[in-house]
Amino acid sequence: MEIHSSHDSSNTAAEKYRVLLEITNALVLNLDRDALFKAIASEIRNVTTFDRAGITLYDPVADHFQIYSLETTAPPVSLQRGADIPREGSGMGWTFDHRTPLYRPQLPDDRGFFEDTHFLAEGLQSVLYLPLMTRDRILGTLQVASTIPSRYTDEDIAFLLQVASQLALALDNALCYDTIKSLRDQLHKENVYLQEEIKSTHNFEEIIGESPVIRRVLRSVEQVAPTDSTVLIRGETGTGKELIARAIHDLSQRKSRPLVRVNCAALPAGLVESELFGHEKGAFTGALNKKIGRFELAHQGTIFLDEVGDLPLETQAKLLRVLQEQEFERVGGAQTITVNVRVMAATNRDLKAAVTQQTFRADLFYRLNVFPIQIPPLRERTEDIPILARYFIDKYMKKMNKQFEAIGHSTMERLVQYAWPGNVREFEHVIERAVIHCSGPTLDIGNEALSVTSAAVATPERLMTLEEMERSHILKVLELTKWVVGGPKGAAELLNIHPNTLRSRLPKLGITKPE
Template sequence: MTTIIDQLEAPVRVNGNPGYEWTPPGSFNELDSTLENFFVESQQSQERTLAAKLPDEQKTFRLGEPLRREDQFEGIIGCSASLREVFGQLKIVAPTDSTVLLLGETGTGKELIARALHNRSSRRDRPFVRVNCAAIPSGLLESELFGHERGAFTGAINRKIGRFELANGGTIFLDEIGDIPAELQPKLLRVLQEQEFERLGSTQTIRVNVRVVAATSRNLPQMVADRQFRGDLYYRLNVFPIRLPALRERMEDIPLLVRYFTARYATRMQKSVDQVSIKAMNQLPQYSWPGNVRELQNFIERAVILSPGKVLRLPLSELNQHNPFADIPGQSPGSRLTLKDANREHIIQALAETNWIIGGLKGAAARLGLKRTTLISKMQRLGISRALA
């Protein structure tokens, strides 16, 4: 026979929902928490239902939510397969003292990766010194890297400590290493091999303990073939190469980057921009982003400036004007290739090379740096099938 006590001790379902049960006897705080969770999810469910009924122009993507821990690594935003591969390589090589060569287009975040390498190494508490080899006139670069003595040349009124000496015990980041003059390459090779050099105008040898991270957007093997870059220096730099993907190769990271940059600039400009039209967001991957993350960053900063209210106003007309796929040499105006067409051809080529095998280590998804499900979704969206290829 069921008593009143049995009935009181039976689980109580909130609004008949078995997912929200409270079993007495228990504290009122526990009951409050259960009811609060129920009503929050109910409200969110109602919001999703209402949003689904809105026209595409009125649907918005929330930007105010904080990024998850798995969506960033050492200040680098993204969770795409190609970027996770970079993170994996970074974790492997960071604890060592080996030279790392970062390869990638301008604006892909090579300096962020270099700093992450330093921060995850045993040298993290020592200096991180950055040198942009392309930004310093060739006549001054030797002095900048290795220092000089007083009177070494006209205008050298004091001794100068070079960047390698300043980085002693830490890491030196040589950005745009492909722009270093030919006459300076033997001296750089000696530092990499022997960890020693002389200041300009001095005969005293200085020994240092420096980890070298170099980066370039240029084709160094081709420069070696053209005798513009020393082969022995290239092989000494190319101990552990890491290729950084272009933004067009990790389009799934764009929403995270938009959220991150919007929050940064909205805070800096004291604005409350926290949402963006879904229709506008869906147009961003249709652009190839030749300037990569740096171009997207500047684009979002401009959008925040143009946004008077809560909704981010993306100046999409600028992307249409500057789409690099609009003018491909050798194509007539009537046959111009769109980014969608280029993506489609790229995927079909990978599928053909793998005999239309999608999954597995040797499948097209792995070759493209995508998840199997992501590739299938892209194929469905682009209308790709073996029968129609």
């Protein structure tokens, strides 16, 4: 039903002046866009009628307009709030480019713009476009339309131009308010994340070592840090992959923004996408509120995808899109979110082998492998062991208020000869335990602290690591079940784990079914 207001002698200059004052009051009192536009539309109806009134704001990045606010009495509404309208080929675009009003009194006879089909579907006959201009820029347009042909007079256009001028100033303030609020919310989210990061413990605070292999790693860090190139950090568990990622971030131009870490191996398969990209309220059972994903948190900063080889294949496809286009949608959402994020990834897996086994996408591997950095295991840089020992001894002496004058010669030999399957992380824990146990002036570490016998240290042979033992045991069970993973009497049932968990472990352990 069309709403008509009095458009006779009561539309005097005094009435228009009163309406402009009321609009000014509405602009002062309302920062919320819906409340603001409802108040303005109500006042405009006191002077002139309309069946559709809307505000479109220009997005220079996408080069299109988006409907910011809308008041309409025409069912059904074809162009809803939030709809995108191209600048090129639209009446909004013409008004924006020429910075002057555009009046189309006979719309059915004057087709040619993008929105015409939609407006005619709503029964509109005359449309007036007005530029929303501040002193130094144009924000978008105000449109007023009616189901009556030639509805608006020169006096109406002059009056609505004054409304548009006031509205532009208010929108400029409201947009600034929205920007400040968004930045404040983003800062709060970053602070919450950083507080969680501060609570977590890292392997060590600095990169320790002077061996040629570690120097090569540090040179690579210095070379890639100033760029925005994607980095793939490879190395065994405990070698310090996250530490290298932090060093790159701290030396980059993004160092004032957060480094957001995601442990891909620790995320449940059903929640990976929600954690990375966020979700909308009601997107799935248990999604009681909207969640901001890690990529949004990392906007303008860096995201570190630890153990990226553990991502499910379907998530790999979405990650590839983010790497290529820097955009995504939240789970359960339709709005495309654009971010500016540097991506670093780490893995202890052979991703080339995973590509061959079709458990990792080849296109994603090449996208991640722009600048690879290989961190050597501790057994390949034994000359750094005395330096690391001194560093960790000093660290834990301060923590435990102890003092050691020296480290025993036999102890240092053991440390150098040990294979260190857990690398620097294991090394630090061994030193920490030794500082706890020892009380004399010399720090001694026995074979029992290294979980090996003296004979094992003295000979090239060593005990299997937990990963090697796990691989051996799973292979035996698979051979016993003739490589049947799921179902009754399958390997997963004998191992008392979920079949999907077992399937995900096989490529990580380098287990493939024989031909």
